[in-house]
Amino acid sequence: MNLEKSQKRIAKQVKKGFQGYPLISIVYYGPNESMATKVIVGFTAEEGAEMMTETFSTQTDIREDTVVQTTIIKIIDRSGAKSVTMDERVQPL
Template structure:
């Protein structure tokens, strides 16, 4: 990882480790076909308590891991700063399939392209069936 990439990654980690500092809150979530490589990052801004997320920005990375991609990490940091987020909440793992239910595959079904997630709890990583 380059020095510049590490700087942006450290900046993002530092912001997320501060804890809740008020609204707006930026949520950062990583998705991938399995739990080893993130191919999608989704960042949502929650303006105030009880409101829906918006705006939401997504970045995709098919050849590398989105968690270590310089351009994506820089874009995440810049987006969070542009939105004026006071708090950052980021998960420390890949939390699911990058495909969207109801868009990429039918509602209520599992993703046919990501069998790794079909019987797995996205938060613990444990098999549930």
């Protein structure tokens, strides 16, 4: 899957809003607001359940990494997530 298609699929899921559990949350981290070098993808099976996380890091902007973005799509698909949230801002490391 190419980068643009992956980003569009993620954005489409986020746009739907909260639809219930399971929930995937995506948070980007980086040295500044214009570059994200780390992403944490969280999975919550049900309300009140502990969140499981998967972390990915790169030296370049991770939002432009095809492999990582495709992996996030696979996590969303395989988890059967009803909701996907994403913080639009890059959080400081």
